[in-house]
Amino acid sequence: MKQMIGIDIGGTTIKLALIDSLGNIQKKWQIPTNVEENGRFIPQEIVATIQANVLGKDELAPDIAGIGIGVPGPISPDGNFVVQAVNLGWSEMPLKSVVEKVLSIPVTLLNDANAAALGEMWKGAAKGKQNLVFVTLGTGVGGGIIIDSKVINGVHSSGGEIGHIAVTSDETRICGCGNINCLETFSSANGMVRTMKKLLSEAGEVRGDFTTVDIFKWLDAGDYLAILTLDITVSYLGQAIAGIMNTIDAEEVVIGGGLSEAGSALLEPLKAKIDQHIFPQIRGKYMVSQAKLGNDAGIYGAVYSYLSTQTN
């Protein structure tokens, strides 16, 4: 059976896996991300760890058909280089040609949120679906839009940048992108903590440092400010997701990222908010589900992305 390598480059670790064309992981390992000197050693360290862990030198080494690499940044529309990856220090990095030249194995690049979206479609929460909105709620809000099994990368490599959909608020929150009141300033894990802090401060309460895990614990205990915080978080997110659904009309919304681990405490009110704003013809006919693959979504999706270049 065909074997592929899926890679997910993160800011601190690079995850790699040997995966067959049915999606079975044969081997999985990781190396630290070396961000020294603007991450210039990363490509050769990826090549080296593949040679050491998979290709080896003996005749039992598997024949690798292709490599898919998910990267924390936009990929050029031609698929040849990473436009920018702030966390790695990369700018215009020709990752595809560098790896292909040394290993003589075809490489497919894609954005990490898009990789996770494809992974969830291939092997996770949206298995068997072909049209989905994938939303990842972590430090920021990321997204991957899949239509007819293909990721929408966009003309300027900005497809799926749904964390930067503007929301309307009396507050002014400046986003890392430079815009004002992007969705992720309210509905990411960071945004949720910020909302809770604001409510606490307005109520004259002090609770020290906390994370979204604490907020969900307080919520469970019936804490009013935690209930309000979740409502604000989910209202913005639900309205934005409904807007996306009214535009592309997918089958399923998959919620991933750290915040999704809250499960139904998050997903149920979110579904209710989406339902409130979704076009009546879609209401009741789509799913909202929790991502299933966790940190493995990216390596699955990277391999799927390589495979899909082969069948087109």
Added chain:
Amino acid sequence: MKQMIGIDIGGTTIKLALIDSLGNIQKKWQIPTNVEENGRFIPQEIVATIQANVLGKDELAPDIAGIGIGVPGPISPDGNFVVQAVNLGWSEMPLKSVVEKVLSIPVTLLNDANAAALGEMWKGAAKGKQNLVFVTLGTGVGGGIIIDSKVINGVHSSGGEIGHIAVTSDETRICGCGNINCLETFSSANGMVRTMKKLLSEAGEVRGDFTTVDIFKWLDAGDYLAILTLDITVSYLGQAIAGIMNTIDAEEVVIGGGLSEAGSALLEPLKAKIDQHIFPQIRGKYMVSQAKLGNDAGIYGAVYSYLSTQTN
């Protein structure tokens, strides 16, 4: 050269044209839309007018390769029937098979906003582009999303229903779809008139009946309430369009419909609003333009839709 027939079914007239594969209109005519008995005579009247005007009985009659029909309602995902067309009285109308059976010519159905979007891409404002957001501002707000030259019809035939993206407002406006504060309750021609009326009423002013044409005249004359009305109209629209662009990242936004005839008085402030909320990586790299084909967009797009089924 191949000849096709493009048809645009509206609530009062049905427009038809004989068009060659280069997009030249050879002949154009129209018939009234017969909505009697839930529009049940429309299919046979379309067949009859094609037979009378194009097929004729002599040997000079052109050989028609295909027919494209734009319909004011959603088309089933398999492309075989019109799910519903409220203005015509249709529900589950098998228009494709009815016309094909009588004329023995292949028929392609599509939604009218989608047809107009394809028309503008083929022969109008977005000529040569493959990724666009088409927005029509009339009685309501309609849309057509095109990615890689293909219209996103959606899993529940609701792709491009951007008029029903919810906006945030202190007001409560009930939309025809049943939802609250849909974009079209604010940013359609009707919505704009409603906003102006509200502002006038709040100011204790009475100006009798008026349309958006009057509002743009008052605007030209520096009328404060008209300026405010345009600002509200354009703010909601610009924020919603920026959200769509951040999701699918297209090359061009084409604005059509009656309201678009205001030209730069509408388009310039709209572009500024979109720019305010668009993802920085897209800003400065996309166009906002006025639709060019007017009422002919639908017949062009219907033919283009037929042609694209032939090349895939």
